[in-house]
Amino acid sequence: MSNTRPIQLLPIFHIPEIRPGDDLPRILIAAAKKSDLSFRPNDILVLAQKIISKSENRLIDLTTITPSKRAIDLAAASGHDRNRKDPRLVEIILRESRRIVREHPVLIVETHHGFVCANAGVDQSNIPGENLVSLLPHNPDASARKIAQALRKLTRKKIAVIISDTFGRPWRLGLTNVAIGAYGIAPLQDLRGSRDAHGKALHATVIATADELASAAALAMPKSAAIPAVIIRNFAFASSTAPATSIIRPPNADLFR
Amino acid sequence: MSNTRPIQLLPIFHIPEIRPGDDLPRILIAAAKKSDLSFRPNDILVLAQKIISKSENRLIDLTTITPSKRAIDLAAASGHDRNRKDPRLVEIILRESRRIVREHPVLIVETHHGFVCANAGVDQSNIPGENLVSLLPHNPDASARKIAQALRKLTRKKIAVIISDTFGRPWRLGLTNVAIGAYGIAPLQDLRGSRDAHGKALHATVIATADELASAAALAMPKSAAIPAVIIRNFAFASSTAPATSIIRPPNADLFR
Numbered sequence: 146m147s148n149t150r151p152i153q154l155l156p157i158f159h160i161p162e163i164r165p166g167d168d169l170p171r172i173l174i175a176a177a178k179k180s181d182l183s184f185r186p187n188d189i190l191v192l193a194q195k196i197i198s199k200s201e202n203r204l205i206d207l208t209t210i211t212p213s214k215r216a217i218d219l220a221a222a223s224g225h226d227r228n229r230k231d232p233r234l235v236e237i238i239l240r241e242s243r244r245i246v247r248e249h250p251v252l253i254v255e256t257h258h259g260f261v262c263a264n265a266g267v268d269q270s271n272i273p274g275e276n277l278v279s280l281l282p283h284n285p286d287a288s289a290r291k292i293a294q295a296l297r298k299l300t301r302k303k304i305a306v307i308i309s310d311t312f313g314r315p316w317r318l319g320l321t322n323v324a325i326g327a328y329g330i331a332p333l334q335d336l337r338g339s340r341d342a343h344g345k346a347l348h349a350t351v352i353a354t355a356d357e358l359a360s361a362a363a364l365a366m367p368k369s370a371a372i373p374a375v376i377i378r379n380f381a382f383a384s385s386t387a388p389a390t391s392i393i394r395p396p397n398a399d400l401f402r
Numbered sequence: 403m404s405n406t407r408p409i410q411l412l413p414i415f416h417i418p419e420i421r422p423g424d425d426l427p428r429i430l431i432a433a434a435k436k437s438d439l440s441f442r443p444n445d446i447l448v449l450a451q452k453i454i455s456k457s458e459n460r461l462i463d464l465t466t467i468t469p470s471k472r473a474i475d476l477a478a479a480s481g482h483d484r485n486r487k488d489p490r491l492v493e494i495i496l497r498e499s500r501r502i503v504r505e506h507p508v509l510i511v512e513t514h515h516g517f518v519c520a521n522a523g524v525d526q527s528n529i530p531g532e533n534l535v536s537l538l539p540h541n542p543d544a545s546a547r548k549i550a551q552a553l554r555k556l557t558r559k560k561i562a563v564i565i566s567d568t569f570g571r572p573w574r575l576g577l578t579n580v581a582i583g584a585y586g587i588a589p590l591q592d593l594r595g596s597r598d599a600h601g602k603a604l605h606a607t608v609i610a611t612a613d614e615l616a617s618a619a620a621l622a623m624p625k626s627a628a629i630p631a632v633i634i635r636n637f638a639f640a641s642s643t644a645p646a647t648s649i650i651r652p653p654n655a656d657l658f659r
Contacts, residue, residue: 149413151410151411151412151413151622152410152411152621152622153408153409153410153411154408154409154410154411154618155408156406156408247657253657260573261572261573269602270598270600270602270607271598271599271600271602272600272602273600311607311609314571314572314573315518315571315572315573315651315656315657315658315659316517316518316571316572316650316651316656316658316659317580317610317613317649317650317651318590318608318610318648318649318650318651319589319590319591319608319609319610319611319613319649320607320608320609320610321578321609321610321613321614321617322614323574332576333575333576334576336625336626339625339626340626341527341528341625341626342528342626342627342628343527343528343529343530345526345527345528345529350527350568350577350625351575351576351577352568352576352577352578352620352625353574353575353576353577353578354576354621356574356576356578356617357578357579357617357618357620357621358621360578360613360614360617360618361411361614361617361618361621363609363614364409364611364614364615364618364634364637365408365409368593368596368598368607368609369593369596369597369598369599370599371599377621380621391575392574392575392576393573393574393575394572394573394574394575399572399573400504400508400510400572401572401573401658402572402573
C-alpha cells in the first residue's frame with residue numbers, strides 16, 4: 146500500500162484569456178503541453194466556472210440592462226453609498242434566480258439550476274472590461290460532458306471533468322469551491338451499507354466527492370493568478386454520468402431554506 | 403511557473419489503533435517512516451478527529467450513561483424501530499451541545515465549541531467495541547497546537563497541523579471534511595483588497611483555506627481504510643496561530659440558525 150502513487154494537484158498554466166466561442170478543449174491541451182503536462186487516463190480535470198462562462202458567452206454588459214422596479218428596490222435596500230448594489234446587477238441576479246432565499250445582508254438565491262448561492266453566481270471578477278459581468282453556464286453538467294467528450298476524442302483518454310465555483314455556506318465563514326458541473330465521475334459516493342476499518346456498518350455516510358475534488362483543486366488555483374484549470378491525478382474514482390446537480394439537496398429535505 | 407512543484411496528498415499508512423494516552427506525534431513519525439515518508443518544513447499534517455479523540459480518551463461507554471427525560475423524549479421522536487436513536491447516545495449529544503438547531507430528521511446542534519453539526523460529532527464508527535462512542539476533542543485547536551509543537555521538537559521542522567471532521571451542510575447533499583482544529587496555518591485567507599488577474603479589486607473574498615485543505619486530505623483518507631493522517635506538501639501558506647474556531651460564523655451574522 147505504501148507505494149500507491151500520491152494524489153497530485155497539477156495546475157495548467159499558460160491558459161490565455163478565454164473569449165466567446167473559443168475551443169476550450171484544444172486550448173487546454175495546448176496549455177497543458179506548455180506546462181509540461183499531458184493528460185493521462187482517469188485524470189480529473191477541474192475547471193473554474195469563469196472560463197466556461199466566457200467560452201459560452203455567458204457575459205452581459207451592464208449598460209444594456211434596464212432594471213425592474215423590484216431590482217431597484219432590492220438595490221436600494223442593499224446598503225449605502227459604495228456598498229449599495231448596482232440595480233442593473235440585481236436585475237441580472239433576479240433573472241438568473243428561481244427564488245430569493247435571503248435579501249440581506251447578502252442576496253442569497255436559488256438559481257434556475259437549483260444552486261443556493263450568493264448573487265446567483267453573477268460575478269464581476271476576472272473579467273476584462275468595466276461593465277461586463279459573468280453568469281453561470283446554462284447547464285454546467287452539459288458543459289462538463291461536452292468538454293470531457295471533446296478531450297476524449299482529441300487525446301483518446303478517458304478524462305473526468307468537474308466545473309467548480311466558489312460558494313459561501315451557512316454556519317462557517319469563508320468560501321470553498323464546490324462542483325456545479327460534472328461528467329465521468331460520481332459526484333456523491335454512497336458508503337451506506339459498507340463497513341469501516343473495524344467492520345461496523347457506516348450509517349448515513351454519503352461523501353460529496355465532487356465538492357472535495359473542487360476544493361482540493363482550488364488550492365492550486367490562487368485567486369490572484371490566472372489558473373482556471375487543475376488536473377487531479379491518481380485519485381481512484383467510480384466512473385458515472387450522474388450530474389453535479391444531484392448534489393443539490395431536494396428542497397423538501399432541506400431544513401435551511 | 404511551470405516548474406513549481408505540484409501539491410501532493412501523501413497518506414500516512416501503518417498507523418496502529420490509537421489508545422488513550424498514546425504519544426501521537428511519535429506514532430505518526432514512525433508510521434510516516436514505514437510509509438517511506440519523512441516530514442519536510444511547511445508540510446501540512448491533516449489528522450482525522452477520531453485519532454485525536456482516542457488519544458485524549460474522549461470515548462464513552464454507552465452502558466455507563468443514564469439518559470435524562472429530554473434525551474428519552476428526543477430519542478422516541480427520532481424514528482421507528484431500528485432507526486430510533488439510542489436515548490443514551492442522545493444524552494451524550496445533549497451534554498456535548500450548547501443548543502439544538504434542528505431536532506428532526508437529523509439532530510443538528512451547536513456544540514460547546516460553536517460548531518454546528520449533526521449529533522455534536524458524537525460517533526460510533528471506526529471505534530473498537532460495541533458500546534463505545536467518540537466525542538470531539540475538548541479543544542481541537544489546543545490539540546493541534548500540542549501535536550505541531552511536539553512534531554517540531556522531534557523533527558526540528560515547522561509543520562502545520564489541521565484536525566478534520568466530516569460534517570454535513572445545508573443546501574447540498576453529502577458530507578465534506580472541514581477543519582475543527584488548526585495550528586500554524588491561517589484557517590481563513592482574506593483576499594479583500596487584493597486584486598484579480600485583471601487588476602480588479604476582489605470583494606467579499608475570504609477563502610476557507612483550512613476547510614479546503616481538510617477536504618483535499620479526505621480524498622486520501624478513504625472511509626473504509628484506516629488512514630487517519632495525510633501530509634499535504636508544496637502548498638504555499640501563511641503561518642498563523644489563528645484557531646480553526648475562527649471559521650465559525652458568528653451567530654449574529656448567521657442567517658441560518
